[in-house]
Amino acid sequence: LKEPDTQKTYKVAVDAMGGDHAPHVTVEGSVLAAREFGIPVILVGDEDRIRRELLRHEVENLPLEIKHTSEVVEMDETPTTAIKKKRDSSLRVAFELVRDRKAHAVVSAGNSGAAIAAALFVLRRLKGVERPAINTVIPSLNGAVSLIDAGANPTCKPYYLVQFAIMGSVYMQEVMRIDKPRVGLLSNGEEESKGIDLTREANELLKRSSLNYIGYVEGRDIYKGGVDVVVCDGFVGNIILKTSEGVFEVLGQVLKEEISKSYLSKLGYLLSKKSFSNFKKKFDYSEYGGAPLLGVDGTVIISHGRSSSTAIKNAVRIASELVERDVTRHFLEHMEKNEDLFRVGKKPSIFQKIFGTGS
Amino acid sequence: LKEPDTQKTYKVAVDAMGGDHAPHVTVEGSVLAAREFGIPVILVGDEDRIRRELLRHEVENLPLEIKHTSEVVEMDETPTTAIKKKRDSSLRVAFELVRDRKAHAVVSAGNSGAAIAAALFVLRRLKGVERPAINTVIPSLNGAVSLIDAGANPTCKPYYLVQFAIMGSVYMQEVMRIDKPRVGLLSNGEEESKGIDLTREANELLKRSSLNYIGYVEGRDIYKGGVDVVVCDGFVGNIILKTSEGVFEVLGQVLKEEISKSYLSKLGYLLSKKSFSNFKKKFDYSEYGGAPLLGVDGTVIISHGRSSSTAIKNAVRIASELVERDVTRHFLEHMEKNEDLFRVGKKPSIFQKIFGTGS
Numbered sequence: 118l119k120e121p122d123t124q125k126t127y128k129v130a131v132d133a134m135g136g137d138h139a140p141h142v143t144v145e146g147s148v149l150a151a152r153e154f155g156i157p158v159i160l161v162g163d164e165d166r167i168r169r170e171l172l173r174h175e176v177e178n179l180p181l182e183i184k185h186t187s188e189v190v191e192m193d194e195t196p197t198t199a200i201k202k203k204r205d206s207s208l209r210v211a212f213e214l215v216r217d218r219k220a221h222a223v224v225s226a227g228n229s230g231a232a233i234a235a236a237l238f239v240l241r242r243l244k245g246v247e248r249p250a251i252n253t254v255i256p257s258l259n260g261a262v263s264l265i266d267a268g269a270n271p272t273c274k275p276y277y278l279v280q281f282a283i284m285g286s287v288y289m290q291e292v293m294r295i296d297k298p299r300v301g302l303l304s305n306g307e308e309e310s311k312g313i314d315l316t317r318e319a320n321e322l323l324k325r326s327s328l329n330y331i332g333y334v335e336g337r338d339i340y341k342g343g344v345d346v347v348v349c350d351g352f353v354g355n356i357i358l359k360t361s362e363g364v365f366e367v368l369g370q371v372l373k374e375e376i377s378k379s380y381l382s383k384l385g386y387l388l389s390k391k392s393f394s395n396f397k398k399k400f401d402y403s404e405y406g407g408a409p410l411l412g413v414d415g416t417v418i419i420s421h422g423r424s425s426s427t428a429i430k431n432a433v434r435i436a437s438e439l440v441e442r443d444v445t446r447h448f449l450e451h452m453e454k455n456e457d458l459f460r461v462g463k464k465p466s467i468f469q470k471i472f473g474t475g476s
Numbered sequence: 477l478k479e480p481d482t483q484k485t486y487k488v489a490v491d492a493m494g495g496d497h498a499p500h501v502t503v504e505g506s507v508l509a510a511r512e513f514g515i516p517v518i519l520v521g522d523e524d525r526i527r528r529e530l531l532r533h534e535v536e537n538l539p540l541e542i543k544h545t546s547e548v549v550e551m552d553e554t555p556t557t558a559i560k561k562k563r564d565s566s567l568r569v570a571f572e573l574v575r576d577r578k579a580h581a582v583v584s585a586g587n588s589g590a591a592i593a594a595a596l597f598v599l600r601r602l603k604g605v606e607r608p609a610i611n612t613v614i615p616s617l618n619g620a621v622s623l624i625d626a627g628a629n630p631t632c633k634p635y636y637l638v639q640f641a642i643m644g645s646v647y648m649q650e651v652m653r654i655d656k657p658r659v660g661l662l663s664n665g666e667e668e669s670k671g672i673d674l675t676r677e678a679n680e681l682l683k684r685s686s687l688n689y690i691g692y693v694e695g696r697d698i699y700k701g702g703v704d705v706v707v708c709d710g711f712v713g714n715i716i717l718k719t720s721e722g723v724f725e726v727l728g729q730v731l732k733e734e735i736s737k738s739y740l741s742k743l744g745y746l747l748s749k750k751s752f753s754n755f756k757k758k759f760d761y762s763e764y765g766g767a768p769l770l771g772v773d774g775t776v777i778i779s780h781g782r783s784s785s786t787a788i789k790n791a792v793r794i795a796s797e798l799v800e801r802d803v804t805r806h807f808l809e810h811m812e813k814n815e816d817l818f819r820v821g822k823k824p825s826i827f828q829k830i831f832g833t834g835s
Contacts, residue, residue: 257726258726258729258730268664271664271670271671271672272672272673303715304711305627305630305710305711305714305715305718306714311630312630312711313630313631313711314631335714335715335718336714336715336716336717336718336719336720336721336722337718337719337721337722337725338722339719339722340719340722340723340725340726341722341725341726351664352663352664352671352672352712353711353712353715355664355665355694355695356662356664356694356695356712356715356716357695357715357716357719358695359694359695359696360695360696360698360699360716360719360720361695361719361720361723362695362696363695363696363697363698363699363700364699364720364723364724365723365727366696366699366700367616367617367699367700368724368727370617371617
């Protein structure tokens, strides 16, 4: 058994009961993260079931703990109700461990609406952040692109998009080590005359920001490179992700069908097999683990309900990296630099109404 | 030279100067359509240049005419200005031929904003239609899916989406011969609680329509089948098309790079070549020609600026089919059936304001 080179000190709480294949893949992914990266993991959930899963693995000396909980939030439950009522659910308790400083980050592949609700309700928003957003890292021709918001906020105001831009930019800089990330605003054309009211107002605000803003980008730019952070509302972000998923799946299936039509093709496929698996790996979402929910007071990774153990392992790794690089503190700094932009579009407070804007 | 089996009687006007590779591909595509399908084509544009292109082909006995024009709308011109000022442009004149009943349909691969402007300005909207929309047919696992609006209307009201749904449904029924097309509204999840204000209101209206409405669909459903017409606003529609284009291009490029890395892979590729070309053909947009602009008083096909001659040929074929199947008349019938839905959200007229809704 390979011992990790260094033992990390930041603990990650994993919602062991969350996801379509829980606790099987969540426990396996946590074991892999503890073994390969030396990351301490607190497995939150039904102790008996977690112990049974652990029996499948060599876990001696691995930094793993169990925090027992008696309830589970189901995938189709109403988010806020589930979080409020199921006080001893693995999902809620995992977030509470972060709030109570018993863990440094949390990973959940469970009901994503409930995870967002738990983040808002238990951890609360970072000071100055109006709406936390999901930041999904997408594989592109030249590395990786951050798509933010990937689904948390279907309806947005222009200055929300500015905040998303800042959060995505800090993420690419601190986690993906990209210097001065190029930030683009997703639109239906590159010319300034394109777009809708939302993007046109956000475009004006972004031009005045301290970011490396390159203007409007189009759907094809996401995968072709030339931009590091693609900003959009959560409605569009969700549709982009799901559409891309659909294209990948269908292309894989059609290619397979075509190839299996003749012996010659099949032989050819066997010879190029290595290429196909490299190709698949390059565009495998699970390599990227999960997507961080940025803008809350704590490190939160939301993984796909259908996550594999590799995805969970990578989600734990990313969670640990985010803590290590102190991404939350960087957010706060950048937010302060662009503070004036956040005021735009907000309703004036009662004091401002009475005493004017100088309050 | 193969003679067409039957000579069609409906004439199609082709904007011969429109598109990145005009008049080369527009003339070639028109020649192919006339030869293979017997469709009479009026080539609109600079007579000398068109004649020079025609010299490259065997055109004796083919039903081709030329309508000379002296101006060209460039790809980056402001649409409405170009249409108003360049009265003798190939684009405008091609639309006028339809208005004056000298042609039955028009195909343009030129400035698409200008083509939409020409359609509205020269042909005008169908009675009852608030906003014409681009209907793009997308290849899916089980045939073809209509995506409407694919870009004409970035900002929409709920009842526009209902009109798009009707137009897309009639199109799939009359042109693609699909019985009772399943209509889905694009959203960020299938549950009714998902969506944004626009989709929630449109969802309520669509439930009351005479269409085969199946509710919300997600991005992945576009390519996976299970739905025949996917309705969205033109901002989202444009982003979906461009994102898909990006995924296709990037996957093709990455696969090629991977394969060329080793001799074995290359040999393998040669053996499976037939599969790849079948595969490519299945997802080749040019097989579908162009996208009709539905809801105007005339048959209009808008092709991609980078169209090949095959795409132009298929655009002419689709234009001719739309006329033959009298799609415009079918629209009007369905519009009347769902007339009450169109009133919702419209401003009341001055008469309604004064005399109540009974006017």
